[in-house]
Amino acid sequence: MQSAPVLPPEPVNAVTGGIDWARDDHAVSVVDAAGHQVRRFTVEHSDAGLRSLLTQLTRAGVGEVAIERPDGPVVAVLLAAGLTIVVISPNQLKNLRGRYGSAGNKDDRFDAFVLADTLRTDRARLRPLIPDAAATVTLRQTCRTRKDLVKHRIGLTNQLRAHLAIVFPGAVGLFADLDSPISLAFLDRFDCQDRADWLTVKRLSAWLRSVGYCGRADPAVLHARLRAAPRGLGGDQGGANAQITHALLEALRVLRTQITALEAQISEQLALHPDAPIFTSLPRSGTVRAARLLTEIGDCRARFPTPESLACLAGVAPSTRQSGKIRAVTFRWGADKQLRDAVTDFAADSRRANPWAAHLCDTAIARGHDHPHTVRILARAWLFVIWHCWQDGVPYDPTRHRALQALLTLPEAARAA
Known part of the structure; x- marks a missing residue:
């Protein structure tokens, strides 16, 4: 079993750095062993800016840096340069501001100083960041992206359900899942009440066979569900709302396709990972x-x-x-x-x-x-x-x-x- 990584008792060259991450630029502070801010500067979030960040940290003798997040381009650049990274979460930083004043105002340059000084004073509690292997990071990004797309798919399905409850209620409970392939195919062909009225048990049975329906529910049962549901909108109003139905169906199909592609990628990446078993x-x-x-x-x-x-x-x-x-x-x-x-x-x-x-x-x-x-x-x-x-x-x-x-x-x- 590996022991937990710890920081040395004293910082490298008796100085510590703090970086307040932002979208366009990053505030940086360097603090000495006495807690005095000896250097303060701001760099742009660009390739030239990150190179300047490394240059100025090296000139100041900084070997350890505190930052609020464990990933991203800034962290990657610092790790590649051999600097020790310590992550202090935004919630911790919010509470740490009270050490230096009661106002509690948010200021990027002040936050950078708080990060650097906390790295100087609280070394026994803090732990250096040890990044995961590249395969783990990539697989994590794929899994999280799939999860986000599934969330979007659920939201879009709920939007489609709410839409159909007004314009075509019979389609809502027809099949087990509204976003299943058979349900999407049905709505493609029968997108409004007028077209669904054309169906008989025989016609519905023939259409289900043509699309390869698994046959879990008898066509007569499905047809009875359609007839028992409240009638939807017909005529020109039903046709106009059918365009909305098709727009939602197309968006759902795209999401399902991309989720399936990510699941295949997850399966491939997981099979190659040493910790998979x-x-x-x-x-x-x-x-x-x-x-x-x-x-x-x-x-x-x-x-x-x-x-x-x-x-x-x-x-x-x-x-x-x-x-x-x-x-x-x-x-x-x-x-x-x-x-x-x-x-x-x-x-x-x-x-x-x-x-x-x-x-x-x-x-x-x-x-x-x-x-x-x-x-x-x-x-x-x-x-x-x-x-x-x-x-x-x-x-x-x-x-x-x-x-x-x-x-x-x-x-x-x-x-x-």
Whole structure:
């Protein structure tokens, strides 16, 4: 197991740097060992500006830089130059401003100084950034882009559903999913109430055969659903609204095509990743879910020296606050939301394939926890298992999962209790 990376007791050349990232330019501050700002400048967000940034940091003797984000062109340039990067989140920076005054005003140059001085004073708490491998970063970007497109697809489907509820209600509940290929094909051919009125059971059956419908629902049942639904708009008004329907259908098709292309890319990239067997071995992880877990956890083992540190960053460990006799255990708001989403998505579905996970869920529900809390409890338990597999570099093996095997040895009545 790798030990967590730490900063040396004293900064390189007794100076530290801070960079306040912005879209067009970046404010930079250099602080000496006494906490005095010895240099302050601004560089443009351009190739020439980033080269100037490196030149001026080198002249000032800066070997360590604090910044608010762990990625991007600025971080890439600094890492390539061999500088040590320390990430201080925007939420932390907001609270740190109070050290230097009560106004709390946002100023880029002042924030750069706060970052540099915090790197000087709080070295024991801060950890240097160790970037993930290029394969992990690329896979992470692909997974996040797919997730964003899925979100857009869901929003567009809801927009189409709301539109059809007014102009053509019969098409809304006709098939299981409004954005499924068969549903989109139906709306392409029968985009308004007038065209749907032409359908009989025989004609609908013939059209379904022509498009290769799987036949899960009988054509007579589908036709009955169309007839039972409220009538939509007809005539010129129905035809005009059909143009809106086709516009939404085309946008949905583009999204579905690009999501499918990204899923193929995720599958290919995951197959080539050395950590893939660890995450694909988890129950009901699949391809996309395994890829998300892998990329959000990363491949730097030193980043999470304990399973507790991973659970806290994922936001599935509760936050305890205590003052005097008052003790409150609450939801952990400060977390990596991408990591939390990936872990809870996996945990929520794992109970369908793993008796241990199902037992933990049933127990939590019996104690009165709601569904989100139950999923976080299960996700925290899974992270302890995943962390050990990840640190040891071995796939998940149910036969070596002691809690699962202990549960399986119990009588059926004891498991249900």
